[in-house]
Amino acid sequence: MVKKIELLAPGGDVDSIKAAIIAGADAIYCGLDKFNARNRAENINLENLQGILSLAHKHNCEVFLTLNILVLDNEFPALIALLNKLLNTSIDGVIVQDLGLFYLLKKYFKSLKVHASTQTTTHNSGQILFLKHLNVERVNLSRELNIQEIKSLTNVAHESGVLTEVFVHGSYCISFSGLCYISSVHSGNSGNRGRCSQPCRDQYITTANRKDFPLNLKDNSAFLNINELANAGVDSLKIEGRIKKFHYVYTVVDAWRKQLLKLYSKSKLSTDNKELYKVFNRDFTNGFLRGDMGKNMFIDNARDNSAVYLAKSNGGATSENIEKAKQKIFDERTGIINNVRKKLDQINIDKSPLHISVSGRFDQPLMVKVKTPEYEFQVYSNINLASKGTEALSYNVILKRFKSFDETEHYIENIELNELEPNVYLPFKELTAIKKQVLFHLNNSKEWIDPIEVPVIPRSQIQNINPSLSVLISSEDDLYLCNKTSAQVYFLLPNNLHQQLDKYIDLFRNNRNIKPWFPAILIGQNYNAAVSFLDQLKPKSIVSNNSGVAFEAYNRRIAWIAGPQLNLVNSHSLVALKNEFNCSGAFVSNELNKTQLKHIKEHDDFELHFSIYHPIELMTSRQCLFQQVTGCEKSKVDDACLDNCKKSALITSLKENASYIDKTKGNYNKLYNHNNYLNTDIIKDIPNKFSGFLVDLSIVKTETEISIDKFALIKLFESFINGKTDSDKELNAVILNTTTIQYQSKKGI
Numbered sequence: 001m002v003k004k005i006e007l008l009a010p011g012g013d014v015d016s017i018k019a020a021i022i023a024g025a026d027a028i029y030c031g032l033d034k035f036n037a038r039n040r041a042e043n044i045n046l047e048n049l050q051g052i053l054s055l056a057h058k059h060n061c062e063v064f065l066t067l068n069i070l071v072l073d074n075e076f077p078a079l080i081a082l083l084n085k086l087l088n089t090s091i092d093g094v095i096v097q098d099l100g101l102f103y104l105l106k107k108y109f110k111s112l113k114v115h116a117s118t119q120t121t122t123h124n125s126g127q128i129l130f131l132k133h134l135n136v137e138r139v140n141l142s143r144e145l146n147i148q149e150i151k152s153l154t155n156v157a158h159e160s161g162v163l164t165e166v167f168v169h170g171s172y173c174i175s176f177s178g179l180c181y182i183s184s185v186h187s188g189n190s191g192n193r194g195r196c197s198q199p200c201r202d203q204y205i206t207t208a209n210r211k212d213f214p215l216n217l218k219d220n221s222a223f224l225n226i227n228e229l230a231n232a233g234v235d236s237l238k239i240e241g242r243i244k245k246f247h248y249v250y251t252v253v254d255a256w257r258k259q260l261l262k263l264y265s266k267s268k269l270s271t272d273n274k275e276l277y278k279v280f281n282r283d284f285t286n287g288f289l290r291g292d293m294g295k296n297m298f299i300d301n302a303r304d305n306s307a308v309y310l311a312k313s314n315g316g317a318t319s320e321n322i323e324k325a326k327q328k329i330f331d332e333r334t335g336i337i338n339n340v341r342k343k344l345d346q347i348n349i350d351k352s353p354l355h356i357s358v359s360g361r362f363d364q365p366l367m368v369k370v371k372t373p374e375y376e377f378q379v380y381s382n383i384n385l386a387s388k389g390t391e392a393l394s395y396n397v398i399l400k401r402f403k404s405f406d407e408t409e410h411y412i413e414n415i416e417l418n419e420l421e422p423n424v425y426l427p428f429k430e431l432t433a434i435k436k437q438v439l440f441h442l443n444n445s446k447e448w449i450d451p452i453e454v455p456v457i458p459r460s461q462i463q464n465i466n467p468s469l470s471v472l473i474s475s476e477d478d479l480y481l482c483n484k485t486s487a488q489v490y491f492l493l494p495n496n497l498h499q500q501l502d503k504y505i506d507l508f509r510n511n512r513n514i515k516p517w518f519p520a521i522l523i524g525q526n527y528n529a530a531v532s533f534l535d536q537l538k539p540k541s542i543v544s545n546n547s548g549v550a551f552e553a554y555n556r557r558i559a560w561i562a563g564p565q566l567n568l569v570n571s572h573s574l575v576a577l578k579n580e581f582n583c584s585g586a587f588v589s590n591e592l593n594k595t596q597l598k599h600i601k602e603h604d605d606f607e608l609h610f611s612i613y614h615p616i617e618l619m620t621s622r623q624c625l626f627q628q629v630t631g632c633e634k635s636k637v638d639d640a641c642l643d644n645c646k647k648s649a650l651i652t653s654l655k656e657n658a659s660y661i662d663k664t665k666g667n668y669n670k671l672y673n674h675n676n677y678l679n680t681d682i683i684k685d686i687p688n689k690f691s692g693f694l695v696d697l698s699i700v701k702t703e704t705e706i707s708i709d710k711f712a713l714i715k716l717f718e719s720f721i722n723g724k725t726d727s728d729k730e731l732n733a734v735i736l737n738t739t740t741i742q743y744q745s746k747k748g749i
Contacts, residue, residue: 023250
């Protein structure tokens with residue numbers, strides 16, 4: 001018998017949620033108007049949520065709430081208040097990205113089930129164990145993984161009691177999720193905060209390979225690979241689309257549900273996906289899933305492809321056929337919309353009314369009878385009514401004590417006191433006990449949880465910090481620097497570590513003054529190589545941008561510092577690293593502006609680092625970006641590409657945002673801002689906060705120019721860190737074409 005796989009649908013608004021339910025979704029993920037990564041969706045409010053939970057659960061459909069953004073320090077009071085409300089709902093789980101939030105959920109809100117968002121970039125077994133350590137029950141695996149990688153990670157997850165979830169339909173991101181900063185840098189709208197402006201869909205100045213949308217991928221669809229996903233042991237199939245409308249959600253969920261039913265009954269699976277082309281699409285690809293990355297995954301048009309697909313199916317994509325197809329698509333969608341609308345109108349998310357009657361006489365218990373449309377029950381006080389007390393029972397007194405019933409999946413329609421003797425008294429404590437009895441029944445025999453108080457994080461007592469300088473290099477040609485400077489030198493390891501593992505172990509053994517800097521992406525053999533590197537070299541300390549490597553360092557008692565791509569933006573995340581993973585320090589995200597950085601609380605025995613000079617990495621992609629830009633003799637990405645390819649190219653959007661595509665040997669394709677980041681203001685703006693400042697001298701082609709050699713530049717930065725007068729002016733004079741756009745941003749991340 002085939003194991004049942006959850007069909008997980010998007011719910012961007014109430015109509016889409018209802019559409020997913022009637023189409024047969026097993027679960028829905030939706031967001032409130034705050035703290036979720038789809039701010040452009042209409043979303044729902046807390047009042048809607050209770051009705052949605054009631055409707056969904058009546059249809060055996062679970063509901064997961066997306067709290068999947070990075071959270072700022074000043075937002076935690078509101079977030080904690082929300083979590084306290086969620087404790088007393090029937091929500092089936094929350095989806096999270098932020099490390100600080102993971103920590104709070106583990107330590108204080110243990111009854112809430114936690115899922116890891118795709119924004120956590122989970123692509124190796126160590127990351128699954130890292131998340132398991134934070135009590136995560138389910139992980140959404142990175143979209144870039146192939147079916148064998150998914151199967152391998154699912155086996156690891158299941159051995160650890162963790163479920164896996166895979167995106168199977170909808171928009172692809174060209175960047176690894178959680179590691180895309182294009183929107184943040186170019187428009188001030190951070191994708192890690194749910195405000196992505198989708199710059200990858202923008203039109204660019206026509207490239208040398210005659211493409212206008214060089215970063216635009218087709219949509220993901222694994223509709224024809226459902227059997228492989230089942231064999232891989234995946235627990236949940238996730239449909240993307242929280243900004244899509246209800247007719248889209250209904251059509252896609254309905255098609256996938258029918259395909260799943262065929263899988264369960266061992267019927268012949270459908271090879272016809274034409275229903276999916278009737279709603280918005282950019283054409284479809286399963287290239288990542290099949291490990292077939294190449295030019296066929298791109299489409300040079302960011303608009304709806306439905307009419308073009310239909311025209312091609314009916315004689316070719318001529319202008320005449322496309323116009324006919326547009327009309328047919330319009331008519332079909334109108335029919336779908338009208339049909340689904342009729343179904344939506346037959347169900348509602350209204351909360352159930354409560355009819356409450358209160359009765360009792362002097363020297364007898366108080367009885368509260370509660371009636372809902374489905375059932376009724378009564379509860380009694382443990383002590384008898386008295387003739388004296390603080391305040392006689394009245395409508396207003398009882399309503400005040402029972403108003404929390406309106407925060408459930410029900411609402412108080414009326415309260416009757418006809419059978420209550422006048423001028424009788426009951427202690428408020430006893431009324432509260434009655435309230436909790438009623439809530440227990442209304443909440444499916446679940447005890448009501450009083451609000452949990454989360455302690456305020458204290459600041460460090462250290463008054464004066466003398467920051468140190470560290471340097472990051474990526475070329476062996478720069479190794480001489482570690483013998484000429486007192487600054488700590490880090491060496492950036494490649495994504496494709498396993499091919500050159502012995503070489504890099506020898507490099508570090510022969511250069512004891514350098515320390516390893518691990519990249520954010522380490523998949524499969526490359527992650528295994530990173531673990532082998534730790535075991536063979538046994539470094540005293542490392543910097544890791546990969547939580548899987550961080551977890552292995554923690555297990556081996558290797559001192560480690562969290563790198564900037566772990567996206568740390570709040571004080572709770574620093575506490576989590578220190579308390580849960582014995583982390584010795586962390587780089588704070590460069591997405592934060594000056595004001596937001598000031599709110600980060602430094603801690604005793606924990607180093608706080610900040611990168612003051614670096615190329616601004618906008619994204620990392622497993623896909624080849626040159627095929628659409630300069631062209632490539634290969635139509636597909638193969639194993640040799642990662643290890644041997646070395647290229648660079650400039651692309652400029654019609655919004656005049658210029659970026660450099662950079663591919664170095666052993667690394668994935670990356671996109672960089674045209675100007676590097678240089679911040680000489682932060683030391684005087686925010687004194688006595690940072691233990692160390694980083695200068696990133698890794699080799700990346702941008703428009704930034706340096707007029708002195710690297711050793712002289714390091715000496716100048718050392719003078720700057722040590723407070724030498726006018727050294728900041730000297731730095732700005734020798735480093736040309738730089739920016740502090742994120743630091744100076746008024747709205748920040």
